[in-house]
Amino acid sequence: MMEALEVFxxxxxxxxxxxxxxxxxxxxxxxxxxxxxxxDINLGGAMGHTASAAFGLALGLPKEKVVLFDAEGSLLxxxxxxxxxxxxxxxxxxxxxxxxxCYATTGGQPVPNAQNINYAGVAKEIGYAVTYNFDDLESxxxxxxxxxxxxxxxxxxxxxxxxxxxxxxxxxxxRPSRSRKQTITDLREELNIKG
Amino acid sequence: MAEQQALILQPAxxxxxxxxxxxxxxxxxxxxxxxxxxxxxxxxxWLDVVPVSREGETMGVALGLNVAGKVxxxxxxxxxxxESGDSIRGMALGAGFPLVMVVGYRGWTRRGITPDTAAxxxxxxxxxxxxxxxxxEHDEDAPRISTAFEEAKATNKPVVxxxxxxxxxxxx
Numbered sequence: 001m002m003e004a005l006e007v008f009x010x011x012x013x014x015x016x017x018x019x020x021x022x023x024x025x026x027x028x029x030x031x032x033x034x035x036x037x038x039x040d041i042n043l044g045g046a047m048g049h050t051a052s053a054a055f056g057l058a059l060g061l062p063k064e065k066v067v068l069f070d071a072e073g074s075l076l077x078x079x080x081x082x083x084x085x086x087x088x089x090x091x092x093x094x095x096x097x098x099x100x101x102c103y104a105t106t107g108g109q110p111v112p113n114a115q116n117i118n119y120a121g122v123a124k125e126i127g128y129a130v131t132y133n134f135d136d137l138e139s140x141x142x143x144x145x146x147x148x149x150x151x152x153x154x155x156x157x158x159x160x161x162x163x164x165x166x167x168x169x170x171x172x173x174x175r176p177s178r179s180r181k182q183t184i185t186d187l188r189e190e191l192n193i194k195g
Numbered sequence: 196m197a198e199q200q201a202l203i204l205q206p207a208x209x210x211x212x213x214x215x216x217x218x219x220x221x222x223x224x225x226x227x228x229x230x231x232x233x234x235x236x237x238x239x240x241w242l243d244v245v246p247v248s249r250e251g252e253t254m255g256v257a258l259g260l261n262v263a264g265k266v267x268x269x270x271x272x273x274x275x276x277x278e279s280g281d282s283i284r285g286m287a288l289g290a291g292f293p294l295v296m297v298v299g300y301r302g303w304t305r306r307g308i309t310p311d312t313a314a315x316x317x318x319x320x321x322x323x324x325x326x327x328x329x330x331x332e333h334d335e336d337a338p339r340i341s342t343a344f345e346e347a348k349a350t351n352k353p354v355v356x357x358x359x360x361x362x363x364x365x366x367x
Contacts, residue, residue: 041262046285049255052247053286056259056267059220059245080248084256087246180290184262193264 001159002137004098008033010141011067011096014148018094019057019064019187023050024071025104026160031177038190042180048077051095055085058093058152064191065092065148072099072119073111079122085153086127093152095123100162108164123155135159202333204360206232209297210239212340213268216295220245220260222253223270226299229358232270250275251282254294254353261292272299273317273357283324283353293347295340296355300330303359321355328355 004026012033019039022030034040043053051070058066075081075097085093101114120133130150134140140158147156165172178186188195209232213221222245225233236244247253253269260267271279276298287294302311309315321328327346329339340356347354 043255043259043262045289046251046255046282049251049282049286052252052255052282053259053262056222056245056256057262058259059243059256060260060263060265078249078252081252084245084247084252184290187262188264193262195264 001100001135001161002140004100004160004163005029005032006137007096007098007140007158007160008069010137010144014144015067016065016148018067018148019061020067020069021050021054021057022069024069024074024098025163025165026071026098026100027069028175030069037178038186040183041187042178042183045180048074048081050074051078051081052084054095055081055088055090055093058090059088061191062090062092065094066090067094067096069096069098072097072101072117073103075119076111082123082126082128082155086123089127089129090153091129091151094147094150094154094156095128095152096156096158098158098160100160102162102164104162104164107166108162118157120155120157123157128153128155131155131157133157204331204333204336204358206235208334208337209340210235210242212337212344213242214239216341216344217266218268219243219265220257220267221270222247222256222260222267224248224250224253224272224275226272226275226301229270229272229299249278251279253296254279254282254286257294258286258290258292261290261294267294269294269296271296272313273301273320274313276355277313277316277320280320280324283326287353288324291351293344293351294353295343295347296353298328298355298357300357300359303357305332305359317357326353326355328357330357330359332359 054068120131124131257267302314
């Protein structure tokens with residue numbers, strides 16, 4: 001297992017101009033690493049459907065690379081999206097899943113069958129073009145250039161250390177961040193897309 | 196016979212309305228009522244059909260496509276719409292973008308009495324979410340489809356077209 005922050009640092013070195021969407025408890029670290037805020041987008045807002053929205057974005061912007069940092073709890077809520085993505089084979093889509101084996105945001109309860117799911121195996125059999133599985137940072141960092149140069153859809157399962165939150169939501173640190181609407185507006189401006 | 200034909204909603208009419216309103220993508224789970232429409236859509240080079248696995252996905256995919264400047268439509272059945280409540284809330288209403296959802300009205304009978312609870316709960320569901328809707332039963336109702344697109348654009352909200360033609364034109 002590795003720190004999510006280190007995963008993002010390893011990724012950022014190979015990001016180029018990719019559009020990035022990060023979700024889940026681990027995903028919050030992305031904004032500490034990203035240096036291209038206008039190309040970061042928040043597509044969360046419904047249980048498990050960030051992947052669907054990122055998939056739609058990739059379909060709509062075939063000339064841009066779209067990278068999703070998903071979470072395993074989120075993916076399990078919408079596992080059928082893997083088939084939807086595989087069905088359309090978006091070449092520009094890279095789908096990371098940061099797997100901490102639990103619902104970190106609700107206190108760390110394990111997801112169903114937490115330690116025994118091979119998400120990359122599921123993605124491979126469902127029809128993703130390329131799949132990877134990593135549980136150590138060195139292997140991931142070494143492979144990141146290759147991952148980002150592959151024709152998609154690419155699936156990358158990464159084991160990360162859970163960062164469990166136990167405080168009631170109202171007592172948690174509330175770090176200011178751009179709203180979903182603002183990230184959409186900023187990305188459209190960046191890409192010169194009329195809303 | 197001619198009179199009966201006039202009461203049918205032709206799938207080609209739907210395609211024409213989609214084209215007129217600049218639709219680029221149809222995100223759908225095919226159902227028995229829309230099979231012929233599905234086949235016709237696949238023949239249109241200007242239209243990209245995106246099959247998904249569960250109706251709740253359609254609103255998320257639509258959001259992503261909208262961000263990219265495309266014009267998506269969700270084509271689903273009322274049963275799946277009801278299963279999609281959180282996606283309608285979080286993706287469609289929450290993000291606030293123009294979205295037309297074409298929803299097959301399973302169980303619709305025009306007589307107010309139906310044995311199918313899918314129909315019983317359809318309009319109360321739409322009212323609960325504050326979604327405006329237009330019933331389309333035959334070709335003469337087609338202008339309501341354009342009305343729905345115009346309203347979605349003006350309000351940045353989802354607008355629903357209920358297809359109440361389960362037993363006629365959408366099947367061969």
